[in-house]
Amino acid sequence: MGTGKRGLLAAAVAVVCTVTVLGAPGAAFAAPDPKPSPAAGSTAPPLPSTASNKDLEAVRAKLEALYHDAAVATDAYNAAEEAAKKQSAEIVELASKIVAGQAKLDGLKDRAGAAARAQYRTGGLPDEAQLMLSDDPSEFLDGAGRVRQGERATTGMISELTRTQQDLEQYSKDASTQWQKLEAGRKTKAAAQKKIEKQIAEAEKLESQLEKEDKKRLEQLEAQVAQEAQTAWLSTGVLDEINSAASDQGKQAVRFATAQIGKPYVWGAEGPDSFDCSGLTSEAWRSAGRGIPRTSQEQWKQLPHIAVKDMRPGDLIIYFADASHVAMYVGDGSIIHAPRPGRTVTVAGAGTMPILGVVRPDA
Structure with missing residues (x-):
C-alpha cells in the first residue's frame, strides 16, 4: 500500500x-x-x-x-x-x-x-x-x-x-x-x-x-x-420457555419467508424479487391472508404484543429502541429477515440484535 x-x-x-x-x-x-x-x-x-x-x-x-x-x-x-x-x-x-x-x-x-x-x-x-x-x-x-x-x-x-x-x-x-x-x-x-x-x-x-x-x-x-x-x-435459558406451536396462518407466513431466502435487500421493496425488512414480514403475512402495517414501527404500534417466552413461529420480533427493524421468528431461536443493503434475506439468531418486543399478527 x-x-x-x-x-x-x-x-x-x-x-x-x-x-x-x-x-x-x-x-x-x-x-x-x-x-x-x-x-x-x-x-x-x-x-x-x-x-x-x-x-x-x-x-x-x-x-x-x-x-x-x-x-x-x-x-x-x-x-x-x-x-x-x-x-x-x-x-x-x-x-x-x-x-x-x-x-x-x-x-x-x-x-x-x-x-x-x-x-x-x-x-x-x-x-x-x-x-x-x-x-x-x-x-x-x-x-x-x-x-x-x-x-x-x-x-x-x-x-x-x-x-x-x-x-x-x-x-x-x-x-x-x-x-x-x-x-x-x-x-x-x-x-x-x-x-x-x-x-x-x-x-x-x-x-x-x-x-x-x-x-x-x-x-x-x-x-x-x-x-x-x-x-x-x-x-438466559429463553428457549426452555419457548415451545408454542405455530398457527396455520403462522406456518404459511413462515413458508413464504423461507422461500425468499437469498433474495437481496432493497430499501422500500415489497417483493417479489427483493425486500426490505418490513416488506418481507408484511408480504409474508399477506400471503397468509392477514394484512398488517407496512412498517416495522407501525407493526410494533398496532399489532398485539406477546411475551418473548410465549412467542411462536410466525410471530414478529421488533428490534432496537426505535423499532427500526423487524424479523420473523421461525423457531429454535432463529429468525428470517432482510438485514440491510448489501445483504440478502437470511436465517440468523433471534438474539443477534437488541430485542424491543414481539408482536403477533394473528393474535
Whole structure:
C-alpha cells in the first residue's frame, strides 16, 4: 500500500473511533446500545491491511450506525408511501362524490326551474283569487290540493338542494385537505429517500475502501459479535420457555419467508424479487391472508404484543429502541429477515440484535 493511502488511515481512525455504537438491522450487527450518534457527514478513508482489531471495530461501528440511520429513514419513506396510497384513494373517492353531487345538483336546479315556470304560468295569484275566478270551483279545489302537495314537494326539494350544495362544499374542502397532505407526504418521502441514499452511499464508500484482507477480517468480526450476542441470549435459558406451536396462518407466513431466502435487500421493496425488512414480514403475512402495517414501527404500534417466552413461529420480533427493524421468528431461536443493503434475506439468531418486543399478527 502506498504512503499516501496509509497517510489517510489516521484521519479515518480519528473519525470512526468517535462513533457511538448502535446495532444496525443486519444479521451480523448486534450492539447493546440502541442509540447511535455517527459522524454522518464524515469521510472515512481506507484502512491498511495492517489495521488493528480496534480500528476494524470502529469501522464496524460506523457501518452499523450508518445502516441503522438508513433503516430509520426507510421506515419513514415506507410510511409516507403508504399514506400517499391512502390519500390518493380518498381523493379519487371524493372526486366521484363531487361528480355525482354536481349531477344531482343540476337535476334539482332543473326541477326548481320547472316549478318556478309553473308558478309563473298561474300568474302568481293567491288561491282565494283563483277560486273566485274559476268556472268550476270543485275542479279548482282538487287542483289546489295538488298545488299544496307540489308546494310541500318544492320546499323539500329546496332543502335537498341546499344540503347537496353543502355536501359539495365539504367534499371540495376534504379533497383540498387530502391534496395538501399528499404534497406534504411527497416532501417527507423525498427527504427520507435523500437520507437513505446518503447513508447507504457513505457506508458503501467506506466498505469499498477497505483492503480485501480487511474486508474478510471485518466480516469475521461482524460474525463474532453476532454470535456472542446470540450466545448471551440463549444462555438466559429463553428457549426452555419457548415451545408454542405455530398457527396455520403462522406456518404459511413462515413458508413464504423461507422461500425468499437469498433474495437481496432493497430499501422500500415489497417483493417479489427483493425486500426490505418490513416488506418481507408484511408480504409474508399477506400471503397468509392477514394484512398488517407496512412498517416495522407501525407493526410494533398496532399489532398485539406477546411475551418473548410465549412467542411462536410466525410471530414478529421488533428490534432496537426505535423499532427500526423487524424479523420473523421461525423457531429454535432463529429468525428470517432482510438485514440491510448489501445483504440478502437470511436465517440468523433471534438474539443477534437488541430485542424491543414481539408482536403477533394473528393474535
